Amino acid sequence: MTREPTAPVSRRILRVRGTVQGVGFRPFVYRTAIELGLGGHVFNDADGVVIDAEGEGRALDDLLTRIRTAAPPRARVESVEVEVLSPLGLGPFAIVESAPVRPSSARVSPDLATCSACLAELTDPRDRRYRYPFVNCTDCGPRYSIVRDIPYDRSRTTMASFVMCGPCAAEYQDPLSRRFHAQPNACPDCGPRITVEARSGDEAVQEVVAALRRGAIVAVKGLGGFHLACDARNAGAVGTLRERKGRALKPFAVMFPDLAGIEREAVADAASREALSGSRRPIVLLTRQPHSALAPGVAPGLRELGAFLPYTPLHHLLLRSFGGPLVMTSGNRSEEPIAAFNEEARDRLGGIADLLLLHDREIHMRADDSVVRVMLGRERVLRRARGHVPEAIDLGFAAPSVLAVGADLKSVLALTTGSAAILSQHIGDLESYEAQRFFAEVRENLERLFQVEPRVVAHDLHPGYHSTAIARRTGLPALGVQHHHAHIASCLAENGRRGPVIGVAWDGTGYGDDGSVWGGEILVADLAGFERVGRIRPVALPGGDAAVREPWRMAVAHLMAAGLATARVRNAGRPTVEAMIREGVNSVPTSSAGRLFDAVASLVGLSDVATYEGQAAMELEAVSDPDAEPYALPVAAGPLIDVDAGPLVAAVVADVDRGLSARAIGGRFHAALAEAIAEASRLARQRTTLGTVALSGGCFQSRLLTELVVKRLERDGFEVLLHARVPPNDGGIALGQAAVAAWRLRSHE
Numbered sequence: 108m109t110r111e112p113t114a115p116v117s118r119r120i121l122r123v124r125g126t127v128q129g130v131g132f133r134p135f136v137y138r139t140a141i142e143l144g145l146g147g148h149v150f151n152d153a154d155g156v157v158i159d160a161e162g163e164g165r166a167l168d169d170l171l172t173r174i175r176t177a178a179p180p181r182a183r184v185e186s187v188e189v190e191v192l193s194p195l196g197l198g199p200f201a202i203v204e205s206a207p208v209r210p211s212s213a214r215v216s217p218d219l220a221t222c223s224a225c226l227a228e229l230t231d232p233r234d235r236r237y238r239y240p241f242v243n244c245t246d247c248g249p250r251y252s253i254v255r256d257i258p259y260d261r262s263r264t265t266m267a268s269f270v271m272c273g274p275c276a277a278e279y280q281d282p283l284s285r286r287f288h289a290q291p292n293a294c295p296d297c298g299p300r301i302t303v304e305a306r307s308g309d310e311a312v313q314e315v316v317a318a319l320r321r322g323a324i325v326a327v328k329g330l331g332g333f334h335l336a337c338d339a340r341n342a343g344a345v346g347t348l349r350e351r352k353g354r355a356l357k358p359f360a361v362m363f364p365d366l367a368g369i370e371r372e373a374v375a376d377a378a379s380r381e382a383l384s385g386s387r388r389p390i391v392l393l394t395r396q397p398h399s400a401l402a403p404g405v406a407p408g409l410r411e412l413g414a415f416l417p418y419t420p421l422h423h424l425l426l427r428s429f430g431g432p433l434v435m436t437s438g439n440r441s442e443e444p445i446a447a448f449n450e451e452a453r454d455r456l457g458g459i460a461d462l463l464l465l466h467d468r469e470i471h472m473r474a475d476d477s478v479v480r481v482m483l484g485r486e487r488v489l490r491r492a493r494g495h496v497p498e499a500i501d502l503g504f505a506a507p508s509v510l511a512v513g514a515d516l517k518s519v520l521a522l523t524t525g526s527a528a529i530l531s532q533h534i535g536d537l538e539s540y541e542a543q544r545f546f547a548e549v550r551e552n553l554e555r556l557f558q559v560e561p562r563v564v565a566h567d568l569h570p571g572y573h574s575t576a577i578a579r580r581t582g583l584p585a586l587g588v589q590h591h592h593a594h595i596a597s598c599l600a601e602n603g604r605r606g607p608v609i610g611v612a613w614d615g616t617g618y619g620d621d622g623s624v625w626g627g628e629i630l631v632a633d634l635a636g637f638e639r640v641g642r643i644r645p646v647a648l649p650g651g652d653a654a655v656r657e658p659w660r661m662a663v664a665h666l667m668a669a670g671l672a673t674a675r676v677r678n679a680g681r682p683t684v685e686a687m688i689r690e691g692v693n694s695v696p697t698s699s700a701g702r703l704f705d706a707v708a709s710l711v712g713l714s715d716v717a718t719y720e721g722q723a724a725m726e727l728e729a730v731s732d733p734d735a736e737p738y739a740l741p742v743a744a745g746p747l748i749d750v751d752a753g754p755l756v757a758a759v760v761a762d763v764d765r766g767l768s769a770r771a772i773g774g775r776f777h778a779a780l781a782e783a784i785a786e787a788s789r790l791a792r793q794r795t796t797l798g799t800v801a802l803s804g805g806c807f808q809s810r811l812l813t814e815l816v817v818k819r820l821e822r823d824g825f826e827v828l829l830h831a832r833v834p835p836n837d838g839g840i841a842l843g844q845a846a847v848a849a850w851r852l853r854s855h856e
Contacts, residue, residue, distance in 0.1 A: 131245030151258035331474030333438025387494030590617030593843030606633025614804035615701030626699030641748025735774025
């Protein structure tokens with residue numbers, strides 16, 4: 108009797124890079140290897156996951172294919188390096204201890220919203236985790252907010268102090284369980300607990316719900332920090348929260364129990380519903396329904412609502428028990444970082460909140476909620492934090508290690524390692540000591556987590572920025588990057604491009620290389636450098652930052668630049684501002700597009716004083732007719748392409764005087780800007796033959812402006828590059844700085 112020949116045994120080491128720690132990747136590999144009859148082992152190392160597998164060649168091929176095509180839903184496999192070795196007779200396949208730490212390129216997973224399987228357990232009275240606020244598995248739960256170090260193991264997280272009970276340990280060790288090697292695994296017997304005053308567990312939830320129904324303000328400790336919560340339908344509670352928090356008009360985000368509740372209050376298309384329901388669970392900006400049951404003070408003066416769904420078990424318990432929408436705004440006073448620690452919350456939020464809902468799972472790294480808006484059918488990030496951080500942006504080239512410190516507003520820092528740029532979470536405005544301390548915490552954490560030792564620091568050219576001072580204090584060789592070049596470089600890097608492109612960088616303010624304040628720029632740019640080929644014709648910026656806070660000042664400046672009377676600006680400070688402009692006192696020239704928005708918003712009677720950044724532009728967009736015909740906005744082809752806002756301002760004034768609505772004027776204004784950008788791009792193409800336009804800067808947070816511009820540019824045959832994963836505002840500046848610095852260093856070497 109003849110025997111079938113035995114298939115030859117092979118051995119391969121697979122080094123997998125990407126987001127493969129904390130997402131159930133090792134259990135997936137284990138189960139796949141067992142199914143294929145392979146021997147060997149899998150472990151985390153500082154770069155990702157290493158698989159040492161032995162068996163038949165076809166089985167090894169199948170393992171590689173499944174890694175690339177069938178990995179867990181939260182994993183992102185960026186590369187697999189394969190090494191063929193001689194067989195060793197490896198034993199049954201196993202998950203083994205992580206390798207010692209060395210310089211790292213591993214990807215840490217962002218925090219993940221509660222999955223459907225865990226939510227089913229949370230609401231099942233027969234389950235041992237029924238109404239347990241910390242239920243999680245390999246597909247969901249905390250990651251970045253609890254990781255102290257890598258490789259990602261429980262001992263290196265803030266769960267290290269919670270010793271698993273017998274049933275939890277059995278799940279953790281069972282390859283058939285979805286909690287197999289789920290590092291935050293816990294239950295009511297062995298895991299974290301919630302407390303409020305003298306109550307704990309479900310009693311604490313019910314106490315909070317009763318307080319919210321009475322109109323109380325409650326500080327709720329969540330995944331990456333605290334929220335301040337109140338009944339979103341109670342005008343008195345919303346007003347009290349605004350008064351105590353010191354947030355006069357800036358909109359509040361609202362958390363709803365379910366998608367149906369959101370759609371009763373706002374319009375959500377398919378892309379918005381996908382963003383709302385996905386594992387990131389950001390705040391999504393949606394157009395409000397005409398007859399809203401929410402308190403008017405939730406988002407005063409705006410047509411949009413920032414809505415989101417519960418993303419932790421505790422949120423699900425609160426929202427289901429409360430039975431309606433809750434304001435869930437960042438747990439801080441205005442312009443401070445979000446509170447993350449219990450004692451910190453008692454100190455900083457005690458004067459705002461009537462109750463504090465606490466828990467004893469430490470938050471290692473605080474992270475606010477991400478904010479997105481759907482434009483042109485795609486989710487686009489406006490604030491990048493929980494759910495996105497610390498996902499890497501692939502630069503497409505090997506980069507020297509760079510620290511980029513970003514700008515002062517919407518502060519974000521970036522580190523480069525290998526071919527990746529790691530962006531931090533949203534830090535906030537660097538004006539306060541608390542924000543600067545948070546910046547230092549984030550930098551220290553990311554450098555330790557990814558084992559990066561920066562060789563240079565990239566910073567903005569503005570000599571007065573706090574971020575520039577931070578760069579100087581590092582002691583590293585410093586490389587300055589012009590603000591608007593960084594905007595365009597950020598768009599290039601996100602889209603995997605190096606340029607050159609026509610770059611339209613429109614925002615509020617940025618330090619120009621001529622010492623003036625830029626903000627309405629047409630550039631020809633690549634990662635190496637840029638040339639300024641056009642801009643909005645400059646006007647005075649009377650009072651510097653005071654003009655940002657008081658849009659009426661920009662109305663005066665644009666009226667004077669257009670040769671128009673200023674008497675329509677009814678403010679006691681007008682004569683002083685006129686004198687400042689005439690005499691050039693504290694009135695540097697600015698080409699800012701953002702300040703032009705401010706001027707028009709003031710002229711149509713919407714906003715003379717801004718209590719938060721971008722308020723005037725947001726209020727103007729909120730009332731604007733998207734189908735209006737454009738005003739004339741001349742674009743001249745001189746040595747610099749020149750966008751002259753004077754005739755536009757004159758037309759706005761004439762329409763105000765004849766009683767045209769703010770809706771019509773705002774719509775014509777937005778359309779005029781879009782036409783001007785298209786014409787400036789055509790002129791730049793004639794000079795350069797370039798056919799790609801990159802749009803970046805805070806003005807492109809506007810859905811109306813962005814969609815009008817893209818429509819016109821594509822009509823003219825341009826390829827248009829936009830932001831999606833990285834904000835177009837100053838939250839993306841650090842990526843641009845990092846890309847420019849890394850490219851220059853690489854080219855120099």
